[in-house]
Amino acid sequence: MYDDNHLATRLRAASLGETDRLFAIAGFGHPLSYEALFAAAERMAAALADAGVKPGDRVAVQVEKSLETIELYIGTVLAGGVFLPLNTAYTAAELDYFISDAEPAVVVCDPAREAEITPLAKGAKVLTLDARGHGTLRDAADAAEPGFAAVPRGAEDLAAILYTSGTTGRSKGAMLTHRALASNSETLRDTWRFTADDVLIHALPIFHTHGLFVATNVTLFAGASMIFLPKFDAEAIVAALPKATALMGVPTFYTRLLEHPGLTREAVANMRLFISGSAPLLADTHERWRARTGHAILERYGMTETNMNTSNPYEGERRAGTVGFPLPGVELKITDPESGETLPQGEIGLIEVRGPNVFSGYWRMPEKTKEELRDTGFFITGDLGVIDADGYVSIVGRSKDLIISGGFNVYPKEIEALIDDLPGVVESAVIGLPHPDFGEGVAAVVVAEKGAALDEAAVLAALAPQLARYKQPKRVFFVDELPRNTMGKVQKKALRDEFAETFAA
Ligand code: AMP
Numbered sequence: 001m002y003d004d005n006h007l008a009t010r011l012r013a014a015s016l017g018e019t020d021r022l023f024a025i026a027g028f029g030h031p032l033s034y035e036a037l038f039a040a041a042e043r044m045a046a047a048l049a050d051a052g053v054k055p056g057d058r059v060a061v062q063v064e065k066s067l068e069t070i071e072l073y074i075g076t077v078l079a080g081g082v083f084l085p086l087n088t089a090y091t092a093a094e095l096d097y098f099i100s101d102a103e104p105a106v107v108v109c110d111p112a113r114e115a116e117i118t119p120l121a122k123g124a125k126v127l128t129l130d131a132r133g134h135g136t137l138r139d140a141a142d143a144a145e146p147g148f149a150a151v152p153r154g155a156e157d158l159a160a161i162l163y164t165s166g167t168t169g170r171s172k173g174a175m176l177t178h179r180a181l182a183s184n185s186e187t188l189r190d191t192w193r194f195t196a197d198d199v200l201i202h203a204l205p206i207f208h209t210h211g212l213f214v215a216t217n218v219t220l221f222a223g224a225s226m227i228f229l230p231k232f233d234a235e236a237i238v239a240a241l242p243k244a245t246a247l248m249g250v251p252t253f254y255t256r257l258l259e260h261p262g263l264t265r266e267a268v269a270n271m272r273l274f275i276s277g278s279a280p281l282l283a284d285t286h287e288r289w290r291a292r293t294g295h296a297i298l299e300r301y302g303m304t305e306t307n308m309n310t311s312n313p314y315e316g317e318r319r320a321g322t323v324g325f326p327l328p329g330v331e332l333k334i335t336d337p338e339s340g341e342t343l344p345q346g347e348i349g350l351i352e353v354r355g356p357n358v359f360s361g362y363w364r365m366p367e368k369t370k371e372e373l374r375d376t377g378f379f380i381t382g383d384l385g386v387i388d389a390d391g392y393v394s395i396v397g398r399s400k401d402l403i404i405s406g407g408f409n410v411y412p413k414e415i416e417a418l419i420d421d422l423p424g425v426v427e428s429a430v431i432g433l434p435h436p437d438f439g440e441g442v443a444a445v446v447v448a449e450k451g452a453a454l455d456e457a458a459v460l461a462a463l464a465p466q467l468a469r470y471k472q473p474k475r476v477f478f479v480d481e482l483p484r485n486t487m488g489k490v491q492k493k494a495l496r497d498e499f500a501e502t503f504a505a
Helices: 006-013 034-052 066-078 090-100 110-119 134-143 178-191 209-222 236-243 251-258 282-293 367-371 411-418 456-463 494-498
Strands: 022-027 059-060 082-084 104-111 127-129 158-163 173-177 199-204 225-226 246-249 273-276 300-303 307-311 331-335 351-356 379-387 393-398 403-404 406-410 425-435 439-448 475-478
Touching: 006 066, 006 178, 006 209, 006 494, 022 034, 022 236, 034 066, 034 134, 059 066, 059 090, 066 082, 066 134, 066 209, 090 110, 104 110, 104 351, 110 127, 127 134, 158 178, 158 209, 173 178, 178 209, 178 307, 199 209, 199 236, 209 225, 209 246, 209 300, 209 307, 236 251, 251 273, 251 282, 300 379, 331 379, 367 379, 393 411, 403 425, 403 439, 403 494, 411 425, 411 439, 425 494, 456 475
Parallel strands: 022 225, 059 082, 059 104, 082 158, 104 127, 199 225, 199 246, 246 273, 273 300, 439 475
Antiparallel strands: 158 173, 300 307, 331 351, 351 379, 379 393, 403 406, 425 439
């Protein structure tokens, strides 16, 4: 089936011939069988082809999460197009940049935004799809002939472009081939032992690699089922647990679920696997989860440009605070940021990765691609990490979050870990702020437990005996919560902006 289309063949292989198998068992909307999913995807492909999508054309999509969006993703692949999902939070000005940069043949948006987006489309055809799966795209798909013949696409052809979040500078479009997506999905399915018997709780957004490729592709590659939820909702997840076998989430899913009284050993009796990624999972969360449910959360590490790179083991110790080992087929090394030389085990440096999972460059940015993707095929991730004596990889932070104070390197994570261990602390973020003498001065932003008797002096006094002077924060600020994006990542840039004047001369 779909023989000459590399990714489509593999998306379909596990469910082919399984006429009763459900892709979505419940959630919002209706249950959806694999037969119905692919029949609808074929009609989506026909609608896209009718709208002018030719092999290699981009299909830009900014819509709410729905099963029809998954049909659109598969339909784009079948039509030989390049799926380009966009965060639903993007404003018209941001969309203008993405559409100008990507030059899609078709833009799919929510009907409520059609009038605003049409003038930005620049010749692209605008079609609509709402949260319930209705709109002009759906109408065109319903009217299309069934049984679209997949457009041939090889392993090296592009299947998707995902824009990075672009916290510094312009957002870059990571080009992902059929091979990059398919190989990683196969590896993850096998590493995490996904089979047709699995039922995954899917509560992630699907404009990001985690919800779209990790969660959805692994389900499809295993011919498994999912409980497809519109967004994170602790109540809905707790209700789904008895019918499910696996959950993929960002760390905030786990901290919020721990606040829910319904999270009990009985509730998770049917579950075999809890996976976390996209941001660091606190060791404390890992331990509390294990105490409460009996399960060790499996933490993994990846990014838009590379799909997934490392994972804690399915069997064997899942070590809290680490992201485990490189996945089969993925090479990972720690290098000196200045010289690019590989560093000895135990030293902190830049994480570089190579493998079939790695993207093929940034869309129309050859210079940026050259800076980050070496001729040898290694991608310089921009994450700082270290490998312990047993081979477990730990992420120390983003290299751009590294603080250089008075010429010394300060790794925020080292200080955050100490602060997080203090009684009364929920979590913390350590940042570098412009400082007239030191270049950057270390500052800590702390979230305290309600009613905790904790102040700046107490935090500083607790850290003083544990840290070299240059690593000690010069100021500690208290906030109600840390700013996070939808994927649960702490937005350190927002904190740096907020406290920028702290050490002003
Ligand atoms: P994105 O491209 O939005 O998926 O973001 C990728 C970045 O998220 C990586 O480069 C890491 O900085 C971070 N990240 C992903 N997974 C983890 C993890 N398990 N622990 C710490 N950071 C992570």
